Each structure stands twice: as C-alpha cells, then as structure tokens.
Amino acid sequence: MSFAMFRVMVLDLWRDRPALVMTFLLPSVVFLIFSSVFSGATGIDVKLKVAIADVAHTPASARVLKAMLANPNLRVEVANPATREGVRQAVRSGHDDAGLVILTDPPAPGSPFLIFADPARAVAAPLTEARVDDTLADATPDVLLVRTLRDLSPAIGDLTPDQKQNVAEATQQAASDTKSVPKTAPTYLHEDVIGAKKGGASIVYYAGAVMILFALFAATHGALTLVDERRMGIADRILAGRAGIGPVVTGKLIFLIFQGTVQAAVIFATAQLVYGVDVSDHLWLWLVTTAAASVAAGGLALALVALCRTREQAQMFSTFVILIFSAVGGSMVPRFLMPPWLQDVGWWTPHAWVIEAYQDLLWRDAGPSDLYKPWFVLTLIGIAGFLVAQLAARRIRT
Amino acid sequence: MTPGPSGPILTANAVTHAYGPRQVLKGVSLEVRAGEIYALLGPNGAGKTTLVRTICGRLKPDGGEVRLVGRDPFSDGEARAALGLAPQALALYPQLTVAENLQAFASLAGVRRRSVPAAIAYAMKMTQTSERSGALVRHLSGGYQRRVNIAAAILAGPHLLVLDEPTVGVDLTARDAISEALRRLRGDGVGILLVTHDLEQAGDLADRVGFLRTGEKVLEGPPDALVDEAFGDKMDVQLDVGETNPELTAWLGGQGLSQEPSGGWSCLAPDGYVFGAQLAESLKAKGASVREVRVRRPTLAHLFARIAETKAAAA
Numbered sequence: 001m002s003f004a005m006f007r008v009m010v011l012d013l014w015r016d017r018p019a020l021v022m023t024f025l026l027p028s029v030v031f032l033i034f035s036s037v038f039s040g041a042t043g044i045d046v047k048l049k050v051a052i053a054d055v056a057h058t059p060a061s062a063r064v065l066k067a068m069l070a071n072p073n074l075r076v077e078v079a080n081p082a083t084r085e086g087v088r089q090a091v092r093s094g095h096d097d098a099g100l101v102i103l104t105d106p107p108a109p110g111s112p113f114l115i116f117a118d119p120a121r122a123v124a125a126p127l128t129e130a131r132v133d134d135t136l137a138d139a140t141p142d143v144l145l146v147r148t149l150r151d152l153s154p155a156i157g158d159l160t161p162d163q164k165q166n167v168a169e170a171t172q173q174a175a176s177d178t179k180s181v182p183k184t185a186p187t188y189l190h191e192d193v194i195g196a197k198k199g200g201a202s203i204v205y206y207a208g209a210v211m212i213l214f215a216l217f218a219a220t221h222g223a224l225t226l227v228d229e230r231r232m233g234i235a236d237r238i239l240a241g242r243a244g245i246g247p248v249v250t251g252k253l254i255f256l257i258f259q260g261t262v263q264a265a266v267i268f269a270t271a272q273l274v275y276g277v278d279v280s281d282h283l284w285l286w287l288v289t290t291a292a293a294s295v296a297a298g299g300l301a302l303a304l305v306a307l308c309r310t311r312e313q314a315q316m317f318s319t320f321v322i323l324i325f326s327a328v329g330g331s332m333v334p335r336f337l338m339p340p341w342l343q344d345v346g347w348w349t350p351h352a353w354v355i356e357a358y359q360d361l362l363w364r365d366a367g368p369s370d371l372y373k374p375w376f377v378l379t380l381i382g383i384a385g386f387l388v389a390q391l392a393a394r395r396i397r398t
Numbered sequence: 399m400t401p402g403p404s405g406p407i408l409t410a411n412a413v414t415h416a417y418g419p420r421q422v423l424k425g426v427s428l429e430v431r432a433g434e435i436y437a438l439l440g441p442n443g444a445g446k447t448t449l450v451r452t453i454c455g456r457l458k459p460d461g462g463e464v465r466l467v468g469r470d471p472f473s474d475g476e477a478r479a480a481l482g483l484a485p486q487a488l489a490l491y492p493q494l495t496v497a498e499n500l501q502a503f504a505s506l507a508g509v510r511r512r513s514v515p516a517a518i519a520y521a522m523k524m525t526q527t528s529e530r531s532g533a534l535v536r537h538l539s540g541g542y543q544r545r546v547n548i549a550a551a552i553l554a555g556p557h558l559l560v561l562d563e564p565t566v567g568v569d570l571t572a573r574d575a576i577s578e579a580l581r582r583l584r585g586d587g588v589g590i591l592l593v594t595h596d597l598e599q600a601g602d603l604a605d606r607v608g609f610l611r612t613g614e615k616v617l618e619g620p621p622d623a624l625v626d627e628a629f630g631d632k633m634d635v636q637l638d639v640g641e642t643n644p645e646l647t648a649w650l651g652g653q654g655l656s657q658e659p660s661g662g663w664s665c666l667a668p669d670g671y672v673f674g675a676q677l678a679e680s681l682k683a684k685g686a687s688v689r690e691v692r693v694r695r696p697t698l699a700h701l702f703a704r705i706a707e708t709k710a711a712a713a
Contacts, residue, residue: 004505008491008498015493015534109508233487237550240454240483242475242559248506 541572
C-alpha cells in the first residue's frame, strides 16, 4: 500500500515538468550562486575597492600611489577629485569600500596615511591597513627602513657616522631596486589544518546548507498532497477502506526520502564537477548522511503539513518554520559568524546537524565514529515528525 | 465479484447524532440489500452527509447503531472493507492515467498484488472505461471522470457502494452512462446507496428511496409506490401560453394553475388528459395562444416539493 502511494508521488512529480525542474535543478543553481557569493567571503580572497589620493606629492608618496594602484589584491582607483574630501565622499557614498589618503611624505615622521571606512563595512579598514603594509614592504622597503630606524632610535641611541652612511646607501639601493632588500623571516608561520584539499570549506558548507534548505522546501511541497488529498476527497475514499491513512503517510515519507536523496545527489555532483569537492571518495558515508538528512526533512515536512487543516495554513506555517530554521541553522549565514547563544540555538534545527555532518565528512574526512551523532539526531527528527504526521493525519478520520 | 450476503448489507438502526446543541440525525433507520439501489434524498442540511459518514465509519453515532455486513464500520476494518465510496469530489489523481489511478486505489484498498489486474478489468468493464485506460484523468470529460470515480470505488469488490452525488455537473449522455454502470453493478449483486439531488435519476434508477428532512426519515419506499400513494390518479398538467395579460393570469389562477419560475403554468389534477384538453379549448376561445400542453405522471420532484411545502407550512 505504501509503495502504491510512493508510485503515485513519483508519477505525479514526473508528469509535472516545471515542478520536476524546480525540485532537482533549482537547488543546484542556487547552490552555485550561494557558493560563488560566499566562497570569497572568508577574507582571503576579498578584493576591496579603495579610493586613493596623494595629497603629499613627494617622490616617495608617488611611488606608494603607483604601487597601490598596481596591487593585485585590491581594486584601487584615484578619487575624483584626488583630495582628502574626494576620498571621504567616495567612501561615504558607498562607491568604494575604503579610502586611503597619503597625507605627508611617507618616510617623514608622523602618520603619513589616513584611512576612511564606513562603519557598515567595518572589516574594510583593517583589511586596507594590512594591504598597505604589504605594499610598503614589497614596493617601498626604503620607506619602511627609514621609519623603522626612526622608531628604534630612542631605544638604541644615535647611529655612528659609518652606520648612517650604511643606512643611506641601503636606503638608496632599496629605493632603486626593491628586490635587493633581503627578506626577513616572517613573525608568523601559517599552516592550514585541512591541508591542500580540493573544494573550499565554504563550498562544502553551502552544499550542505542548500541541500537541507531545498530538501525541506521540496518535502513540504510533496507533503502538501496530504492536504490536497483531503480536499479532493481522496482521503475520504481511502479512509472508507480497510487500511486507513497510515500507509499513505508512510508512502509519502518513502518518496520524500527518495526525492531528498536525488536532490542532494544533483547538488553534490555539481559541487564535485564545478569545485572539485571530493564526494565520490566518500560515497557510502555521504549516502548515509544524505539519507539521514532526507529522513529529517521528510518527517519534519509531513508533520508541519499534517498539523494544518488547509493548504494556505500549511504553506504559511511551513514556510515560516523553514525560514526560521534556515536562518538559525546556518543555511543563510555561516553559524560561526553568529553570536554564541544563537549558535547553541542552531543545534535545535536539522540544518546545523546536516551542515556539520557534510563538513565533517567532506572537509575533515570524518569517519562513521564521528558521524554517528548527526545521523542519530537527524533520523530521530525524521521519526518524530513522521509519528506526529501519522497521529495528525488520523485526526481527519472524524 | 463476491456475492453479497442474503440479509441486508447495511443496517442503520435509530441512528442519532448531534454536533454540539444541533441534533443532526434524529433516529434514522434504513436498510440496503444486495442488488438494490437505495436513493437517499433530502434538501441540504437534512443530515445525509452525517448519515453517510456514520455508514463509512468516519463518525461514531451518538445513539443507535450502524452495521455493515453485520459489523460496526467505525471500529471494524473488515466492515469497511465491504464498502466502496465514490465521493462527490473527483477523488482521483489528475496527473495519472485511468489505469494508474485504478492500480493505485486497488493497492490502497488492500487488493492483493496478483488480483489487481483482475480488479481493474472488472471495474473498467462495469463502468465502461477501458477504452481510455491510458489517458490522463485530467484530459477526460467530466462525465468520463465520474465513471472512473465509480470504477475506483469498486476495485475491492465491495458489498455496498456509496455514491455521493455521482451525476453532479454532467450532461445527459454522461448521466445515462453512469446509470447504466449502476444497473450493471446492481445486477452483479452490489448494494448501492445513492445520495443525490438528481430526483429524476433517483426515480429512474432506485428500487427504493428514502427522504430525509431535518434529521428524520419522513418517507421511504419504491419511487412509483410513493408517488402513487401521494398523488393517486392526479396528473401533472403543464401549460405554455406565451405572453399573458392580467385577465388571463387571473383566469389561469382560478383554474388551480400556478406559475413556475420558467414562466409556464402547471397543476396536479385528476383526469389530467381531459383537464388539459379542456384548458386548451378554453384558452383558444379566449384568443390566447397555446404553445404546448403536457400531461404526465407526477414524479419524485413533485413529492419532494410537497415535502418541502409541508415543512414550510409547519414552520
């Protein structure tokens, strides 16, 4: 009996081509958009747009300006007008993320640079500062040398004439040939904990985030047939028979698990083809994770719909719950950017568990011993939802 | 088809039910036997739907009892297995073909997998729907969809078939096709409870009719017998005289005729053929044009109207 309902759901979706496309292709498109948007938001690849003006007009400031304009990690343009006020306006109007004014000769004492930033883009100021430091080190090491020696002089005292002569020569040499300056050892060493894996962490994150978001939306659409069948009299016909509504709800859950799994397969195939996320090497664990996520989505969707009496109620209620869960659970914004209390609340949504499970599996190469917890929680959510749906669906008997 | 039991398939005995303070059923009793079509008639709000819900096991009556093949349909799945329901709404999946729908409903009705093809063939034969078995339901005409709706209700070989307004919104040809299907099922021993407002179909088809009014059964019996009992030798005389004037209107009223919403005039009169002929002569003498005089036996519609009038008079 449940298989009969499964078959009905499959045929119904298969013959509704627009719904078919939206169910299986739309999530991949949204995933590609989300991953493109957010893969550059980790900080490393951010290319700020910076307005710049050189009001010092010295040879050194001209070199800094030229080096900044050539910096491949920034999108720098000279403000119009190239004045302090011109830069301020460019940032204030939102035309640029940050502004840099070269106030005085860079090697001269004092603060030669002024950075403008919009509080709405607070991260732009420290990022610009870091980029300027990098540029000074690479393009004008002589300037850095002079400034460093001046900073050190209170501690080390005046230089001897010979030392001054050496510094002057070194500075001149550095100004004419930046590559002649030997690189000092960096203070910090960097090491990625994951190593050189293909497919960024944010790609894996959003593959999971989009998967559970659309699994729930599509499952809700499928579960709405419960309400439609009531309205069309099909539930009356079935309830008048021996079996009752139980096998109908079970058949729908089986279909929703199948639908969620196929949907996830399309999304992760896209992730593998476009971004190189290594899904095929984790196929079996991925399949279990996906099945658990689909059980959670299917059970939850059936419960949300079965609790409502009309299609309108069900659509509004389920959309509300899905959007809240998606926001809190991390389908829209990465959870690590949320306040700690909200991150804790996120564990009450299937989204957080699904996203973490996929990240553990595909980014951190976790094994079954690490994944059993999300599998258990997601399956539990699905079973609980399914039981609620069964009880609520029986309510329509009378 | 499993033959029905010799006794009544359905027995409702003094069934009462109330929704809050509103008493909807006030001790209704009826029986449907194998191979019998029983038409349940009554105006909106008479309690037909509530009675059907108790028969289908969807509602436990406050009082009295309902028995389907001797069992309680509310608590006993085996009782409900003896029932097929064709709801008023088209309870079909529009995106599926006729055959796919029947296959799905056969499985959902608990028909064993190997028996499904035979069940579908039987249902299609009874409702004459095999010729379009591969067509999507949404592409079928309203009348054809109604037949498929009935086919889906008989897949499990029910002893009792409950039809809720099976001819609503269909044309005469489709209605005849549905009537033929119901006659075939009756001939096959299926008991049929036909809930309808289509008095003409009920009169043509039903072996017995029952009138419900405000939760009570006020009349029951074979349609012809009920009409004969109510109207005796009176005939329904109908007159179309086209345009009338106040003088003619007054004269027609004086002859016992009343004007219908359609503009025609009618009355129930003994010796109707003679009365009709006399009316036509008199009208000709008055210079009125007589377009048509129809004389026919009263029908269930007249009986229904009389019951409604009685109710209005009582109110």
